[in-house]
Amino acid sequence: MTDAVVVGGGPAGLMAAIYLARFRRSVVLVDAGQSRIEKIPRSHNYPGFADGISGAKVRDMLRAQLRSYPVRIVQTFVERAERTLDGFRLATQQEPIEGKRLLLATGVTDIPPAMPQVRSALDAGVLRYCPVCDAYEVVGKAVGVYANGPAGVAEAIYLRHFSADITLFMAQGGPGLAADERRCLADAGIRWNDAPVDSIRKHGERIEVMHAGTRTLCDTLYCALGLTVHSQLAVALGASVDDTGYVRVDAHHATDVPGLYAAGDVSAGLNQIAVAMGGAAVAASAIHRELGPDWPARAGT
Ligand SMILES: Cc1cc2nc3c(=O)[nH]c(=O)nc-3n(C[C@H](O)[C@H](O)[C@H](O)COP(=O)(O)OP(=O)(O)OC[C@H]3O[C@@H](n4cnc5c(N)ncnc54)[C@H](O)[C@@H]3O)c2cc1C
Incomplete structure (x- = not known):
């Protein structure tokens, strides 16, 4: 034995x-x-x-x-x-x-986002999962957070310590943001998009998020789907x-x-x-x- x-x-x-x-x-x-x-x-x-x-x-x-x-x-x-x-x-x-x-x-x-080339986006650092691991690497950059619930609000606020340019994107089918969550985000100077995300893809050295016909480019997108x-x-x-x-x-x-x-x-x-x-x-x-x-x-x- x-x-x-x-x-x-x-x-x-x-x-x-x-x-x-x-x-x-x-x-x-x-x-x-x-x-x-x-x-x-x-x-x-x-x-x-x-x-x-x-x-x-x-x-x-x-x-x-x-x-x-x-x-x-x-x-x-x-x-x-x-x-x-x-x-x-x-x-x-x-x-x-x-x-x-x-x-x-x-x-x-980690639950990955629905997007092509997940591995290559991770390798390039345009897609990330773990702010504790690597938020230092995105100091001062344009950072997106992709989430389907309150965890996204917490992660966006966590990342605000590292960059003034944070945008929260919501996944399809999520519960949407409550009034107190919107207040927290606004107080921290974090942008958000109510329109759920239609697609995410790597775009050169950046990452492109499409939502209700609008296109946002970020240096890095943190995926907070759990x-x-x-x-x-x-x-x-x-x-x-x-x-x-x-x-x-x-x-x-x-x-x-x-x-x-x-x-x-x-x-x-x-x-x-x-x-x-x-x-x-x-x-x-x-x-x-x-x-x-x-x-x-x-x-x-
Ligand atoms: C993109 C990314 C970046 C990261 N960056 C950092 C960083 O910079 N610094 C840092 O400290 N951490 C980082 N981490 C976190 C780090 O990878 C983890 O904390 C670490 O790997 C945890 O080790 P572990 O042994 O607990 O689990 P894992 O490394 O996940 O190993 C678990 C193993 O168990 C096996 N397993 C599971 N179930 C079974 C089963 N039923 N039978 C047989 N085998 C099974 C799996 O196949 C796997 O091989 C990062 C993670 C990711 C995804």
Whole structure:
């Protein structure tokens, strides 16, 4: 029986697996290969890289570090999870996998706007998802926020700290802006468009938003349509989640199900690489402590 199974091979899962391997625990890492980190063209807040670093490079470095330890990596999607007498059993698209402890690092997925060339717009920095990550890069620029509800108002006000040129665009079918939201936007000097957006497309080095026959060009458009939290496995195992779907964890990243941990974007907290890695280190250390010393089995080594 494996000591620990980690589901998810983004920064949280990779970091947890490295820690657990260095604690001399047997580890299986299961990953479906859709990490959010792959979408980062260049991060300027990842520690230690003054000129920034691409998400793919961070992922490659972590994978290379993990490969120097005897961790089994299984590339597949975990479909179901259940508790057993001494741990957890996972049903995957390949073989079943069992472990005494389970760490979920399954992340979230941003809901993209309906537009052509989403990936190329992200790579060019004309489409963004995360103001905490990169609002510094848009200081003083013409910034749009695209949303379908109150989250857009909050995001526009957040971004106003970084630029005086903010426009809020509403998606089709959204609830429209309430009177107090309009007041907040007006007080902050933020423009908005009541006419829902007809189309969005990359336009050279900028992004074009069409709404009721009007065309607005922005340097960057932040998409605030929300995200999908991959907490299904945690919920199926009985763990509690908050209103958005984030898995609730304690200071050790333990869920309220014994032996089940969660770290990274899937757990409640700030969706950032440094936070994902820190949480993973904390969770892995707690798992090691909980499994207890293994010196009888390791006599002489
Ligand atoms: C465009 C963009 C820019 C960003 N910029 C920055 C930045 O500059 N700085 C910063 O700190 N953060 C940034 N972020 C956020 C950062 O990418 C995330 O915080 C980080 O990737 C979270 O790591 P994670 O390991 O929790 O999840 P992820 O990296 O998303 O990894 C989760 C993994 O779990 C796998 N998985 C999910 N469910 C299953 C399952 N059932 N079975 C098997 N595998 C499964 C997924 O396929 C995926 O590989 C950015 C995000 C985006 C989208």
